Amino acid sequence: QVQLVESGGGSVQAGGSLKLSCAASEYGFSVDVMGWFRQAPGKEREGVAAISRYGLTSYPNSVRGRFTISQDNAKNTLWLQMNNLKPEDTAMYYCAARSFGANWLSSKEYNYWGTGTQVTVSS
Numbered sequence: 001q002v003q004l005v006e007s008g009g010g011s012v013q014a015g016g017s018l019k020l021s022c023a024a025s026e027y028g029f030s031v032d033v034m035g036w037f038r039q040a041p042g043k044e045r046e047g048v049a050a051i052s053r054y055g056l057t058s059y060p061n062s063v064r065g066r067f068t069i070s071q072d073n074a075k076n077t078l079w080l081q082m083n084n085l086k087p088e089d090t091a092m093y094y095c096a097a098r099s100f101g102a103n104w105l106s107s108k109e110y111n112y113w114g115t116g117t118q119v120t121v122s123s
Contacts, residue, residue: 002026002112004095009117016085020117022078022095031097033104036069036080038091038119045094047105049080058104063089085121092116 003025012018020036035050049069050058057069068081078095094116101109 002031002097004097004112004114006093006095006114006117009093009119011120011122012085014086014121014123016121017081017083018085018119019082020080020093020095020119022080022114024076024078024095024097026076030099032100033098034069034071034078035096035098035104035110036067036078037094037096037107037110038089039094039116040091043091045107047107048093050104051078052104060105082119085119087121087123089119090121091119093119 005023006020008020010018033050033052036048037045038048039045048063049067051069051071066084071078095114096110097112098110103109
C-alpha cells in the first residue's frame with residue numbers, strides 16, 4: 001500500500017509560480033509511474049504531468065512548457081513546479097501512483113491517490 005501526502009498549494013496571481021510536493025511512503029518496485037492530476041469543480045480529473053521511475057516524463061499540451069515534474073527516488077518525493085500560472089489552472093491537485101498501464105495521464109490507471117492540495121490562481 002502506497003501512501004501519498006501532497007503539500008505546497010496556495011493562492012497566487014496569474015503569472016506566478018507554485019511548487020507542489022508529494023511525499024510517498026515507498027517508491028519501490030510496485031510503482032512504475034507517478035503522476036500529478038487536477039480536478040476543478042464540475043470537471044473531470046485530468047492528468048497534468050507524469051514521470052516514470054526512470055525519469056521519462058509526459059505532459060498534456062495545456063501545461064507543457066509551464067509545468068515540470070521531478071522526483072527524488074531516494075527521498076520518495078515527487079514535485080510539480082508550476083510557472084506562468086493561469087486562472088484556468090485553479091483546481092485541487094492530486095499526487096498519484098500506479099503499478100502498470102499504458103496511458104500515463106489517465107486517472108483510471110492509477111492505484112494510489114493523495115488527498116489533494118488546492119491551487120487557486122487569480123486574474
